[in-house]
Structures are given as C-alpha cells and as structure tokens.
Amino acid sequence: MQNALLLLGSYLFYAWFSWKFLALIIISSAFSYCCGLSISKAENEKRKSFFLYLAIFQSLGLLLFFKYFNFFITAVADLLATINLNPNIHTLKIILPLGISFYTFRLISYILDVYNEKIDAANDWVAFFNYVAFFPCLLAGPIDRADNFIPQLEKKRQFSYAQTVDGFRQILWGLFKKIVIADSCAPITNQLFDHYQDYPGSSLLIGAFLYIIQIYADFSGYSDMAIGIAKLLGFNIPKNFNYPFFAQNIAEFWKRWHISLTSWMTEYVYTPLSFIFRSSGKKGVMLSIIINFVLVGLWHGSNWTFIIFGLLHGLYFIPLILNGTLTKRNKTTSNLKMWFGIFSTFAIVMLTAVIFRCESISMAFEYYTHMFSKSLISKPLITTGYVVLMITLLYITLMFVTEWFGKNENYGIAGTFIKKSRALRWSFYMFLVISIYYFSFVDKTQLFMYLQF
Numbered sequence: 001m002q003n004a005l006l007l008l009g010s011y012l013f014y015a016w017f018s019w020k021f022l023a024l025i026i027i028s029s030a031f032s033y034c035c036g037l038s039i040s041k042a043e044n045e046k047r048k049s050f051f052l053y054l055a056i057f058q059s060l061g062l063l064l065f066f067k068y069f070n071f072f073i074t075a076v077a078d079l080l081a082t083i084n085l086n087p088n089i090h091t092l093k094i095i096l097p098l099g100i101s102f103y104t105f106r107l108i109s110y111i112l113d114v115y116n117e118k119i120d121a122a123n124d125w126v127a128f129f130n131y132v133a134f135f136p137c138l139l140a141g142p143i144d145r146a147d148n149f150i151p152q153l154e155k156k157r158q159f160s161y162a163q164t165v166d167g168f169r170q171i172l173w174g175l176f177k178k179i180v181i182a183d184s185c186a187p188i189t190n191q192l193f194d195h196y197q198d199y200p201g202s203s204l205l206i207g208a209f210l211y212i213i214q215i216y217a218d219f220s221g222y223s224d225m226a227i228g229i230a231k232l233l234g235f236n237i238p239k240n241f242n243y244p245f246f247a248q249n250i251a252e253f254w255k256r257w258h259i260s261l262t263s264w265m266t267e268y269v270y271t272p273l274s275f276i277f278r279s280s281g282k283k284g285v286m287l288s289i290i291i292n293f294v295l296v297g298l299w300h301g302s303n304w305t306f307i308i309f310g311l312l313h314g315l316y317f318i319p320l321i322l323n324g325t326l327t328k329r330n331k332t333t334s335n336l337k338m339w340f341g342i343f344s345t346f347a348i349v350m351l352t353a354v355i356f357r358c359e360s361i362s363m364a365f366e367y368y369t370h371m372f373s374k375s376l377i378s379k380p381l382i383t384t385g386y387v388v389l390m391i392t393l394l395y396i397t398l399m400f401v402t403e404w405f406g407k408n409e410n411y412g413i414a415g416t417f418i419k420k421s422r423a424l425r426w427s428f429y430m431f432l433v434i435s436i437y438y439f440s441f442v443d444k445t446q447l448f449m450y451l452q453f
Contacts, residue, residue, distance in 0.1 A: 003126045003153055006233070010135040014098070021097040024062070029132045031058050032107045033125055036114045040121035048115060055111040063104045066096055071302030099139045101299060101453050103132050105264055110146040112268060119147045127153040134235075136226040140219070140450040142240040142260035149235070157234030166414070167231030169429075173413045174224030176432045178448070180439045181217035181399055184392045185210040186446045188384050193357055196367050201376030204367060206389070211357050212350045213396055216245065218449045219258070224411055243407045245349075245400070248341030250316040251326055253349060261299070265292055282321050289321070290314035300356070300453050305364060309356045316348060395435070 015022045035055035042048040110131070113119045122128040131149050192199055192207030199207075223240035230237045240260050247253035254262050270292040277284030290311065297310020320326040354371075358364035382389050403412040416428070 170228035178221035185214035204371035
C-alpha cells in the first residue's frame with residue numbers, strides 16, 4: 001500500500017506537467033520491466049543479448065529522438081552546406097519531456113546490471129515503476145541505482161523521528177541555496193551574459209564567477225531538497241554533491257560534482273572504453289576520458305557549446321594522466337599547495353562554465369574576448385546595483401564558510417551547531433528561514449536550471 005500510494009503520487013506529480021508525457025514514462029517503465037524479466041529467464045546468451053539491445057534501443061532511441069533529433073538534422077544540413085549542397089531539410093517542433101535524461105539513465109543502468117548479473121530482475125512491478133518515477137528525483141536526479149533503491153521499496157518503511165528531522169534540515173539548506181543564493185545570482189548573470197557587449201571585462205569576470213555559483217547553488221540545492229524529501233518518506237538517496245569547490249584538481253572535482261551522473265558515466269562508458277583501449281597505455285586512458293566527457297557534455301543538451309564544454313574538461317585530465325596522479329588521492333600537508341589547488345581548479349571550472357552558459361561558440365568566444373580585454377582591470381559596472389551585488393556576495397561567503405566547516409558531513413548544515421546550544425542552533429535555522437522568506441518576495445523565483453536537461 002505504501003508503494004501503491006507513492007506511485008500514484010509520483011504519477012500525479014508528473015502529470016501536473018503533462019499527462020501526455022506521463023504515458024511515455026509508463027510505457028518505458030513497462031518495456032524495461034518486461035525486458036529485465038526476459039533477460040533473467042533467457043536460456044542462452046543470444047536471447048539475453050536480444051532483450052538487452054531491445055531495451056537499450058527503446059530507452060536510448062526515445063532520448064535521442066526527443067533531445068537530439070533536431071540537432072542532428074541541423075548538423076547534417078550544415079555539413080552538406082560546406083560542399084555547396086543545400087537540402088530542403090526541416091526540423092520538428094519537439095517538446096522535451098521533463099526528466100527524460102534522468103529516468104532514461106535509470107532504465108539503462110537497470111537493464112545493464114540485470115544483464116551483467118549484478119542484480120536480480122525486479123519481480124514487483126509496482127516497486128520497479130516507483131524506482132523509475134520516484135517524484136523527488138524524477139525531474140533532475142540524483143540518478144539513483146536500482147541496487148540501492150529497489151530493496152528499500154521491497155520492505156515496509158517505518159517512521160523515524162531522527163531521519164525526519166535530518167530530512168527537514170537538508171530541505172532547509174537546499175531551499176537556502178536555491179532561493180537565496182542561486183535566485184539572487186540569476187538576475188545579475190542574466191543581465192551580464194545577455195548584454196555582454198555593453199559591459200567591461202571586470203563585470204564579465206564577476207558574471208562568470210556568479211554563474212558557476214548559481215549552477216552549484218541551484219542544482220545542489222535541488223539535490224538537497226530531493227534527498228531531504230526522500231528521507232521524510234523513509235528512503236536514503238546517495239548524495240549528489242560533495243563540496244566540489246574544495247577539490248584540488250579536476251579529477252577530484254568530478255568525483256564531487258553531480259556524483260550520480262559522473263559515477264554512471266564512469267561505470268557504463270569510461271570503464272568499457274578503457275578496457276577496449278587498454279593496449280594503448282596512457283593514450284588509451286586519455287582517449288577514454290575525452291570520449292567520456294564529450295558524452296557528459298552532450299548529455300546536457302543538443303548544442304555544440306555542451307560538446308566543447310565536455311571536450312575541454314576531458315583535456316584537463318591529460319596533465320594528471322601524464323604525471324601519473326590521476327588515481328592518486330591528494331594528501332598534501334601544505335596549506336599553500338592545498339589552497340593553490342582549490343583556487344586553480346575553481347578558476348578552470350568557472351572559466352569553462354562560460355561556454356556552458358553561452359548560446360553558441362561564437363558568443364562564448366566574444367564573451368572571452370570582452371572579458372580578457374584592457375577593461376578587465378577597470379571598475380566593474382553592475383546595473384542591478386552594487387548593494388544587491390554585495391549582499392549576494394555576503395550570502396555566498398556564508399554558504400562557503402558553512403560548507404567548509406561542514407565538509408565532513410553529508411550536507412552543509414548536517415552537523416552545524418548540532419552539538420552547540422539549542423538557542424544558537426535555532427537562531428541559525430531561523431536566520432535561514434527569514435532569508436528564504438525575504439528573498440522569495442524580493443526576487444522572482446527562477447525555474448531549476450537542470451529541468452531543461
């Protein structure tokens with residue numbers, strides 16, 4: 001009954017966006033459920049492979065159609081135009097189903113794990129359909145794995161006061177990052193990126209800084225809320241962010257950023273590729289990582305900017321591969337080296353995010369050109385107001401300080417003030433609540449950024 005109610009609630013939640021796309025997720029779930037059972041009952045390898053490829057073709061085919069069809073058509077037309085062929089090719093008006101990138105990866109990982117006998121095929125269809133459509137994680141992750149989530153669905157959940165309190169605390173921190181930090185950055189970054197030609201390089205540098213903060217606060221805030229709501233319902237979802245801005249190199253950054261996607265790509269893309277290219281040594285590792293990150297970029301959307309974004313992040317791994325430190329954990333005892341690693345990694349990630357934000361490669365190139373001009377050392381121009389900027393920076397500083405002292409916890413305030421006095425703890429909580437309440441009226445609430453992916 002718990003699972004039946006949860007599934008009904010998840011479907012109503014999704015149907016609120018579009019009941020037409022609800023049919024799509026139900027059909028996809030049913031197809032993969034049946035293929036999983038068929039794989040587990042197959043008597044030979046040929047039959048197992050048939051249902052594996054059938055399930056992947058169905059899930060991946062829908063994703064490619066809805067998300068990349070127009071991109072591929074446009075790319076082919078541009079390619080033919082370079083040889084003086086101008087075919088009369090038209091794109092389609094395709095609406096991207098909400099959350100399709102996330103639940104498609106759940107389906108593919110499930111069917112691959114059943115095929116590789118890492119997990120047993122789900123017999124309880126209600127539990128399996130819940131795994132695909134679990135509403136807190138449906139729209140923008142985390143991309144949970146079947147071996148973690150389905151067993152939790154197969155047993156009765158009991159109310160836990162401690163887990164509920166922890167869930168509300170994590171929701172509070174997620175709301176703070178989303179509404180106070182991300183939504184405060186959005187008007188400034190939108191103005192600077194949309195009219196970058198009118199601003200000096202110093203302003204554009206501020207725009208690049210605020211944008212990477214906006215992405216983090218928005219997406220990690222969503223993840224915190226999703227995980228917190230899951231806790232209220234009796235589920236434990238692995239964390240999706242592990243303080244990525246405290247990483248000391250790019251490899252460590254990707255182990256901490258969007259963990260569910262990174263681990264998915266590592267297991268199902270990078271590892272098979274590295275096995276194929278194992279005879280090529282370091283060159284094979286480089287090629288595997290570059291292909292992996294190009295696909296990570298492409299996963300975000302059908303635009304060349306995402307592909308270049310992924311390619312650059314793949315190239316950033318090359319120095320680590322060449323000096324043999326890719327898999328070594330950074331245990332530096334020097335504060336100077338630690339802070340240099342943190343700031344240099346943040347700078348690389350921040351500057352590359354400009355490409356992620358821009359609508360085209362040419363726009364990104366122009367943004368960089370304007371930013372790294374003589375006006376970089378001039379007084380910044382902020383049309384939204386310097387007071388607004390300073391308040392935003394103060395709250396960003398609060399977020400960083402809080403997460404630095406809570407970096408050994410699952411989320412920023414998981415252990416903050418827990419062992420302190422009740423008055424101090426609740427004063428901090430009320431400060432967060434009042435800030436959320438105030439900023440929800442001052443700034444227009446922005447949609448979650450990762451809903452578009």
